[in-house]
Amino acid sequence: DQQVKQNSPSLSVQEGRISILNCDYTNSMFDYFLWYKKYPAEGPTFLISISSIKDKNEDGRFTVFLNKSAKHLSLHIVPSQPGDSAVYFCAASLEGGSQGNLIFGKGTKLSVKP
């Protein structure tokens, strides 16, 4: 039973356009959500996070939106760049943001075309 779901295994976007990656969760006790990026042959790297008490967090080209009533979050990348091509994992925490003990989705592979 997956508590964190990324229903789109892949997404293709043109360079310069917006990439929107979606994530749904089932456990209303999650208090922190994170996005990780993973390149081939590398480990995941932390990208951006959001506390459950907020609905938006922005860091440069990356913005995460949280809709608690819908148990949905999304990652917006604007503008998308070819270097953003990677697998993006959504993750949730029950421990106030501790990034070790996380529940991950299966990932969405983003391809940004030049």
Added chain:
Amino acid sequence: DSGVTQTPKHLITATGQRVTLRCSPRSGDLSVYWYQQSLDQGLQFLIQYYNGEERAKGNILERFSAQQFPDLHSELNLSSLELGDSALYFCASSVIGGGVNTEAFFGQGTRLTVV
């Protein structure tokens, strides 16, 4: 380079065998986490150690065990291996054991293939 070192990078072994995966955390990090990524699954949290003590346990099978040594490196032991244990095993480390914004840094992973 995250500063977390995992060895070996690749491992091929037969069913029923036992293997040990090793992780050296970033310098100064006290906490180590192990994750498993199977072919069709996201990252599954297995276990966390903090300063030598088990801190949290996730979906770790009884055939698997881990420990963290005084020099803070950690080993994940997988025994009685089955085909389904084939996966990428990631280690991550963080400075402290938890709390808000405790960023964890992941190693490159060990790819285990059980044949």
